[in-house]
């Protein structure tokens with residue numbers, strides 16, 4: 736698809752810009768101490784439940800974040816592609832979609848649907864971090880909100896590793912609990928690529944490119960904030 740506007744003279748080339756975005760990989764949550772303990776099989780069932788219940792709050796926010804992007808985006812091609820993401824999470828009817836699969840994971844680790852849906856285990860730090868992500872998408876230019884979702888570029892390897900390590904270390908989790916990850920792994924590479932394409936195509940000035948890099952850094956912090964809250968609680972803290 737042709738670019739609507741030429742790159743401004745001070746803008747990074749697409750390759751330089753993409754490299755700047757990818758350079759944020761060390762800020763991603765894959766090396767967070769909580770994730771490391773999860774991968775090493777060192778989490779208790781209680782800690783896995785707390786993680787699943789807090790991640791639920793993130794999962795539920797994603798389609799609302801994507802709907803905010805749709806409402807702010809004047810480009811019909813982007814909107815047409817983006818709306819698929821909402822359907823992926825919400826499904827076309829009750830009992831379908833990524834959110835439903837996450838609930839199945841929560842049940843497989845020992846939570847009842849009721850205690851997930853009423854959010855009784857959601858920690859204040861999780862709420863602040865995730866709500867900030869939705870507010871960011873509502874209030875910032877739509878292309879920055881799209882760029883904030885670029886953590887997905889880094890998520891495929893993490894999810895594949897999580898799936899393998901959870902099957903290995905937590906054999907008591909029934910296989911149907913992993914449907915979210917197996918389904919997600921089927922779409923995440925394509926979604927990540929199309930998100931990069933949109934961001935590169937629509938950030939035409941150096942200022943827009945820098946804002947996109949900052950948006951991705953912000954999102955890495957949102958994710959780390961969520962795990963910080965869970966990790967602190969596991970260590971005996973209260974938030």
Ligand SMILES: O=C(O)c1cc(C(=O)O)c2c(n1)C(=O)C(=O)c1cc(C(=O)O)[nH]c1-2
Pocket residue numbers: 797883884885886887889890893894919
């Ligand atoms: O399991 C993970 O580590 C992980 C990470 C991320 C991410 O990096 O933002 C997402 C997901 N999963 C995910 O399942 C998902 O649907 C998703 C949507 C988004 C987003 O920002 O739009 N990130 C992620």
